[in-house]
Amino acid sequence: MMAIDASYFSYSPSLSCINGSLFPLLFDCMDDPESAIIILFCPCVSFGQLAATIDNGGTSCEMSGLIYTVVALIIGMPCIVSCNYRTKVRGRFRLMEEPASECLTHLCCEYCALCQEYMELNHRGFNPSADKSIVV
DSSP states (O other): OOOOOGGGSSOOOOHHHHHSSOSSOTTOGGGSHHHHHHHHHOHHHHHHHHHHHHTTTSSOHHHHHHHHHHHHHHTSOTHHHHHHHHHHHHHHTTOOOOSSOHHHHHHHOHHHHHHHHHHHHHHTTOOGGGTOOOOO
8 A cells, every 4th residue: 555645735835935936027927918918908906906805805906996096197106005015915925025125126117016916816826806815
């Protein structure tokens, strides 16, 4: 009779848990073209979904999207709002701050950063578009 290793049934951390960095790279947006297109044309909706998921429903998708839109329209820098959520994702999953600081990443590559966070949550089993909260 063949013995089965107990680790076979245990949780195996994803690649991002092992090396402490976000699983998709910053410019891997087209690995998920549907999300990339939605984020490109309607970042306020995608940000609202991300924020609602990361905040465990504490902030609604609609309110987060509205705040993102208002800041984008008035100041022209929605990264002021979105970089805080990148910090929350990094803190929640104990990820390294890379390739640059959260605010710099969002300032220079807003859409890629949103896409990377969206893909990271999907990779970890959370679907921001389904309005599921993270409970850790």
